[in-house]
Amino acid sequence: MTENQGRTVPAEADVTELDDMITGSVFTPDDAGYPAAAAGFNLLSQHRPSLVVAASTADDVQAAVAFAAAHDLPVGVMATGHQPFPLADGFLLITTGDMNAIEIDADRSVARVEAGARVADIVELAQTAGLAPLHGSSPTVGIAGFTLGGGMSPFLGRTHGWAADHILSIDVVTPDGVLRRVSAETEPELFWGLRGGRSNFGVVTGLEIELFPVTSFYGGGIYYPAGDVEAVLRAFPEVLRNAPDGFTCSVMLLNFPPVPEVPELLRGRFLAHVRVVHLGSDEEAEKLIAPFRAIGPAVADTVERRPYSEFAAVHTDPVDPMPYEEHGTALTDLPTEAVDRLVENARLMAGSPVTALEIRHLGGELANRPSGASPIAARDAVINVWGITLGPPEAVDAGISVLREMTERLEPWATEHIHTNFAGRDNRVEQLFTTADLDRLRRLKQQYDPRNLFRVNNHNITPE
Template sequence: MTEHQGRTDPGEDAVTELADRIGGSVFTPDDPGCTGAIAGFNLRSRHRPCLVVAASTATDVLAAVGFAAARDLPVGVMATGHQPFPAEDDFLLVTTGAMRTVEIDAERAVARVGAGALWSDVVEPAQAAGLAPLNGSSPVVGAVGFTLGGGLSPFLGRSYGWAADHVVAIEVVTPDGTLRRVSPEVDPELFWGLRGGRSNFGIVTELEIGLFPVTSFYGGGIHFPAEHVEAVLRAFPDVVREAPDAFTCSVALLNFPPVPEIAEPLRGRFLAHVRVTHLGSDEEAEKLIAPFRAIGEGVLDTIGRHPYSAYAAVHGDPADPLPYAEQGALLAELPPQAVNSLVESAQVAAGGLVTALEIRHLGGALADRPAAAAPIAARDAQFNVWGATVGPPETVEAETAMLGGMIERLSPWTTGLAYTNFSGREDRAEQVFTAADLARLRALKRRYDPRNLFRVNNHDIAPE
């Protein structure tokens, strides 16, 4: 390799040879298609890889990893690019967005999911078989990255647990250039580490994930106007305190921008959005949310019986790429003093550029520790707090400090850790794993990636 304009240059002949070996595409920084190839959902992440392999098969991934390992090049992987990891230079980026295969085995209640598959790719065929995955709130998030970060489903999680605990098997290319299929029976330690350690131990090319017999839910959302925000926040702990596992609820404080893309009732307003999913009866759900109903009329109310395929409307996550920063924390409890802090934050945030601040109820099956439980630090938490700022870099930087202050005020009630998929761009492995899990993960790293080549676009688990 040579240095080219201050950056690593793998060499034209080597790149040509690599391109001849794969079915996907290879881009160097000077190629016209490189900018599009490295653009993820979060436009704030600005990577400068020295080489990009847009893989279309596991064979392509094998070739890319072998190429990088032979040249001591760091390796990163990206499917949809939702998490805002710090900018990186001079590495080989493998993109898996083209690997969107999905196969449903209805008899086993298992989905075989390619590395680039979105939740929208999985839910539709699963529903055709009368089944549902432990998916997230957005249909455009990658199913594999979501699951390898723990997989917190706001619809089925409290009933069935973490998505990572329901992985059946994993196909992965490890740093030594080997394609392996691991499971609870075959290399159980690597299987354990991948389900939480993300891309620290290789590039996952396929997952087999469990599915569940759910075809509808009672729920949706209520957008309350600014004058009801405090009442909503104070009602929330009472609603969830004795709620059954079939019931999931969160409250998000939202600043909607005054743009045409936002529906008229919400445009340019500060609102509290109550999000509800219930797998039991309609009548039971209405009894549970009665404290919210008593507050007053919502600006927009979509709660009712819905097919599971309508899950995306509950949270209404954006579908188009945006520049944003996010931060999160896990709460061990939500006493009245913590609610007071949230009310103060709501007063500060109203009309500002902290776009979203959500508090989500955990517990239920999310607190379970099955045999060989995946390394997820959120099992002991009762709530997750997550916030995001959206906008141009100067706006995001300014408002991120305000968001950080809101979350910092909740520190007396936090566990000291963050949920992996809702962590900030600067968070380290020590902030998303328990000390015991991290020690075990480091030992696994020493075994499979002693040179720490797989350290890009993840919470780097250094061997030492």
Template sequence: MLAHQRAPLFTAYDERHDTMTDRTHHRATDPGGEALRELAHRITGSLFTPDDEHFAAEAAGFNLLSTHRPALIVAAASATDVQAAVAFAAEHGLAVGVMATGHQPFPAEDGFLLVTTRAMRSVRIDVDRSVARVAAGATWAEVVKPAQAVGLAPINGSSPTVGVVGFTLGGGHSPFLGRSLGWAADHVVSIEVVTADGELRRVTAASDPDLFWALRGGRSNFGVVTELEIELFPLTSFYGGGIYFAAEDVEAVLRTFPEVVRDAPDDFTCSVALMNVPPIPEVPELFRGRFLAHLRVVGLGSDEETEKLIAPFRAIGPGLLDSVGRHPYGAFAAVHADPAHAAPYEERSALLSDLPSEAVDRLVAGARREAGGPITVLELRQLGGALARTPEGAAPIAAREAGFSVWGATIGPPEVIEAGYAALATVLAELAPWSTGLLFANFTDRKAGAASVFSREELERLRWLKRQHDPGNLFRVHNHNIAPR
């Protein structure tokens, strides 16, 4: 794995990326081949340099638009490997980035040390405590399956391929358990993390409440998380699924949505995705090349209660495809039917405090305008319920103040993505009167910074804590970077 070094292998951090005048770092130094051989000897995982055949594949994530160019990759197989990588980076003045699945877009970076955790996949279920111990590279599919084997469920997202750590420490909105139980970050029991000094720490609300708070929102700004303990809950099935409506019913679906969710109980969640389905062979013929509305429904109450809630949608008419029914929780991925294969895409989002009739009018107008356009998907998601509550020791999550989220993405070649990104900007600008002014950390574009995802008070506290735990801003890439105060 370790190729011959070609100078200059390591480059100093480019300060044009830095928008904060008090951001600090050490200038990178070329450690030489001997130092690299020593690092390779210290780890049980793999070490890649840019000359290695598999370097590009290891650097690539699910979002193929994020083309990072690290100087060195440590494919960690254990927490000890992560410690070695962080110590090496600190010694040689390299920034550290971390990636598990790489779903979220972040700006392309050069000349840093990338720690990939996809080889760290262990999941252990503690039935007596109703918790799961999840290693840094595990995905939701790898947690849900063993949890369901003992009748338990995590606060997971819609996609089985998304990494648990990034999802949870970015807040973690579950379209299944979110409205009834709250944000995934509020249900973390403990965090195992390698901090900037190379130490491996187990952090809890009791052992270090400040760092525990900061990690549940600040993610890799404060270290490389190697393992989480998360709460699990007794649940083995749900009543829900998806209904696909044809283009002529899109307006009716959008106008029905606020009526259905306005007084809905916390055990019911609903979202609508407007989709420009590409005309490609991989797509079922029923949907290929069409403009659709995909209604996503999850009810944790009885079948009858959920059917009563969605009756106004059924009154619109039969959908093209209807999968709503009683399903085992292990079938969660079928509700949103998120893409399963890596692709280049860009996304944008907004948090809305309310969804009055005027906002719906603007969404309808936008849907008419963008039908057949470059936006691949535009989702309106219901929040509220337990997601709006602030429990004791709550994680820093800006989306608590929002009643709805609007998220869109464009998948395709560069010219399509560019057009879709601009079209999304237009749609979101029309909803600006109801925007909270902040973003949900898991749903941001690559240009968003820390000031976009934290309140002013939260960011100030995070910057003070960053000064204590990472004063040199070692962990400054592949995240919404928080500069030390």
């Protein structure tokens, strides 16, 4: 082992031997491809691993895990790198972005996906069979990371529940280097823990997940100007009051920067973006969103009947890597007093460094805990509040400070826990799981990873 700019790097001969063993690629800090190999979607999460193994097969992952164990290197795992985690160096990073095969079993309504498959790819392929997975708003997020973090779908979640509860089996390389296929029937305890604990117990190389019959929806976005933001927030609980499970709605407050990349209609403006998804009829959807329609003219309106393949048009999430930080909370109720605080938050946010604040409708099947459910803690939440700040570190720090103040105003209605996929860099593992589930997860960690080898690029669960 040698030192390179403060990082421990295995001997060159050992790295060469590893490179010869795998079909993927190995990068050290001296390699020209290292920066790109170590980078994820979030450009603020610039880890400094001693070694990057860009795996292309499960065998590659096994070789990388065995190498890390032999050289006492902590292990981190990354597919697309959307979620921010505490920065780290001196570890072995295994990337699975090149493992992106997808197989659709239309007869069983099941998909088998490799760890690097992205949401847009599985939606496109599943739609050829009239099916869709539980997925998030972004087309570029990895389906494995989304699903193993709980998987709160703004399209099908209120109808079918959490994505993690619809995993049928998981292929995982555990810290001992063994490739296992685990399910509720085989190694049920590990199967339970992976569906929320993610890379704390190994490297997931593939999933088998349920699919659901849907080919279209009625939805899109409505943008309201700054003068109507309060009216939008006041109308929001009225819209939710009689909403069926097939209807999902969220409001995102947006500070659009005055840059050429933003459409001229939105550039440099503070707006409320109402996002609508309805699996029922167009007429029923329009009745549900009537309180929004009554507010007045919109800046833009894209709500219409859409093929399901156009899911990304609802939230219009960015698709290019960018630097950002996020912070949020979850609420058990949205009474008038809480809406008043949201209105105050909107006034605080306008013109601030905060880029966006989303208030998302939950409930429905997301509130249920089926038999054998995954360790998702905040099932009692009816509203998820999540904010993000884009830009250089100084702007991000200023924005996160404002976001913390905004979420503190909502503390009287906050749940004890937050959703794993919306956890920020500074959230503790105790905030993600109930005490009983965390104790159980720590016992599981002691069983499979007593050295805590898998402790980087995750919200780390320490051994018992």
